Amino acid sequence: MLEVRQLVSGYGPVEAVHGIDLKVAEGKAVAVIGANGAGKTTFLRTISGLMPLWSGSVTFEGRDVTRLSAHELARVGISHVPEGRKVFKPLDVETNLELGSYSRRDRTGASTRQDLERIYELFPRLRERRRQVTGTLSGGEQQMVAVGRALMGRPRLLLLDEPSLGLAPQIFHEIFAVLRRIMAEGVGMLIVEQNVRLALENTESAYVFQTGKVALHGPSRDLLTNETVKKAYLGGSI
Amino acid sequence: MSDFLQLLVGAVTLGAIYALIALGFNLIFAASRLMNFAQGDLAMLGAMVGVTLAGTLHLPFSLVVLAAVVVVGLLFLAFNLGVLRPLAKRNATLTSMVMATLALSMFLQGAAELIWGRLEQAVPSPVGSTPLLVGGIVIVPHYLVVVGTSAVAFLAMFFFFRRTLTGKALLATGFEPEAARLVGINPVSMVALTCFLGGGFAALGGLIIGPITFAAPWMGLSLAVKGFAASMLGGLGSLPGALLGGLIVGLLETFGAGYVSSAYSDAIIFLALMLILFVRPAGLLGSPLVTGEHF
Numbered sequence A: 001m002l003e004v005r006q007l008v009s010g011y012g013p014v015e016a017v018h019g020i021d022l023k024v025a026e027g028k029a030v031a032v033i034g035a036n037g038a039g040k041t042t043f044l045r046t047i048s049g050l051m052p053l054w055s056g057s058v059t060f061e062g063r064d065v066t067r068l069s070a071h072e073l074a075r076v077g078i079s080h081v082p083e084g085r086k087v088f089k090p091l092d093v094e095t096n097l098e099l100g101s102y103s104r105r106d107r108t109g110a111s112t113r114q115d116l117e118r119i120y121e122l123f124p125r126l127r128e129r130r131r132q133v134t135g136t137l138s139g140g141e142q143q144m145v146a147v148g149r150a151l152m153g154r155p156r157l158l159l160l161d162e163p164s165l166g167l168a169p170q171i172f173h174e175i176f177a178v179l180r181r182i183m184a185e186g187v188g189m190l191i192v193e194q195n196v197r198l199a200l201e202n203t204e205s206a207y208v209f210q211t212g213k214v215a216l217h218g219p220s221r222d223l224l225t226n227e228t229v230k231k232a233y234l235g236g237s238i
Numbered sequence B: 001m002s003d004f005l006q007l008l009v010g011a012v013t014l015g016a017i018y019a020l021i022a023l024g025f026n027l028i029f030a031a032s033r034l035m036n037f038a039q040g041d042l043a044m045l046g047a048m049v050g051v052t053l054a055g056t057l058h059l060p061f062s063l064v065v066l067a068a069v070v071v072v073g074l075l076f077l078a079f080n081l082g083v084l085r086p087l088a089k090r091n092a093t094l095t096s097m098v099m100a101t102l103a104l105s106m107f108l109q110g111a112a113e114l115i116w117g118r119l120e121q122a123v124p125s126p127v128g129s130t131p132l133l134v135g136g137i138v139i140v141p142h143y144l145v146v147v148g149t150s151a152v153a154f155l156a157m158f159f160f161f162r163r164t165l166t167g168k169a170l171l172a173t174g175f176e177p178e179a180a181r182l183v184g185i186n187p188v189s190m191v192a193l194t195c196f197l198g199g200g201f202a203a204l205g206g207l208i209i210g211p212i213t214f215a216a217p218w219m220g221l222s223l224a225v226k227g228f229a230a231s232m233l234g235g236l237g238s239l240p241g242a243l244l245g246g247l248i249v250g251l252l253e254t255f256g257a258g259y260v261s262s263a264y265s266d267a268i269i270f271l272a273l274m275l276i277l278f279v280r281p282a283g284l285l286g287s288p289l290v291t292g293e294h295f
Helices: A040-047 A070-076 A093-103 A109-122 A124-128 A139-151 A169-184 A196-201 A220-225 A227-233 B002-032 B039-056 B061-089 B094-116 B141-163 B165-175 B177-182 B187-213 B219-234 B239-260 B265-279 B288-294
Strands: A002-011 A014-024 A029-034 A053-060 A078-081 A157-161 A188-192 A205-210 A213-219 B132-134 B137-139
Touching (some): A002 A040, A014 A040, A014 A053, A014 A188, A014 A205, A014 A213, A029 A040, A029 A196, A040 A188, A070 A078, A070 B177, A078 A139, A093 A109, A093 A139, A093 B165, A109 A124, A109 A139, A124 A139, A157 A169, A196 A220, A196 A227, A205 A220, A213 A220, A220 A227, B002 B039, B002 B141, B002 B187, B002 B219, B002 B239, B039 B061, B039 B094, B039 B187, B061 B094, B061 B187, B137 B141, B141 B187, B165 B187, B187 B219, B219 B239
Parallel strands (some): A029 A205, A078 A157, A157 A188
Antiparallel strands (some): A002 A014, A002 A053, B132 B137
């Protein structure tokens, strides 16, 4: 459903991503792993239009979306959960979620209520906190708001940037259980993750980035036992 | 006691106008974090539109209000598209964009002098000038127009921010511009919307203060300074803050002039501003969550 060809991008005059090819299939989860500065976040931010694409192409569900800007990509069904969550802190939880439906042209009062109900069913904790100012929530709850907000747009592809960052493993597993239910409905997922084990255990395939290039790529379970990956990222030699 | 009540009537009227100017100021700030220093001169233009349309052409006041709001709103929207946007595309800092609004302020004042001359001119009030006597207090009928207009403007904006998704999206754009784009909000159109509304509310303030103070090309500076003080006092970017701040500035100015000296009334306003900011840096109703991250 997502096909990236020869993507090149960077920040300022610095090229950080040098020609990446990557595919995500419907209902599948793909991980992008690699060291700090390998270009993972730049890559993800370029796909969702937050950073300018220098060259290459992005196709989503057969449509060329290379030149779309961030808010237009949200409208074609790509939701990005940004690094550091970026929830609207001064607004309450429910308003944050409602804003997630902004990208939907066909939204009505009824469809928004129905989607809210679904998010509250997926994250019961958010229902309890619906009128609370989001900035006062714990990190894990804020991540639930960020994921819930992304899901309110009824995306067909979800981009997640460092979803485990700063979270207790238990909270992350709770959030991932929800993501698996979403995937079962055919939603694709592209996850950038520093926690390599977590990423490989929860995805079908993975790409290992090294200095802005794909160094390795294959089924996640194979990479888990791959000697290079073990040594470099799983602390196999320590 | 009746002196006090008499001053209070004037204070609330003046406060309602400062609140309108602060409202436009805060709207623009809420979406873009830009401080628009041309706010006072946009208000002046509103008054000047009143001079021409109501004074010279004798058009009905409702039409004059509509024309002032639309013309000045569109003017500032054009400034946004023609100057601020190109600056942003060249990666200009927010500070240089603020300087551009200062340049606009000077330009508007000069242009107004060329078109309308330097002299003070009258803006006719839509209501009669026979004062109403209520319990020994004199109320100029136009004061009711001022307070009513401001109340309607604030009620409309409260509804917009509390009840509509577009209003909430506008706030979200200010809080987290990137996350706002990721949920499908186009920040460019949000900022354009606030530029139109901000210019329109400034024009409304200028148009309705006209019958009280007269209109002149140099009236913008004092309005900008008071509106800015109201905005800071209440909390930059806050809607109830604009209302509260406007009323406080109106009270300080009127009672300062009434009980101390009109020569010191501006000094009293800014002394109070400093004291309040010392205790509450984000203003009385400003949220530290909003301002803290941006300074």
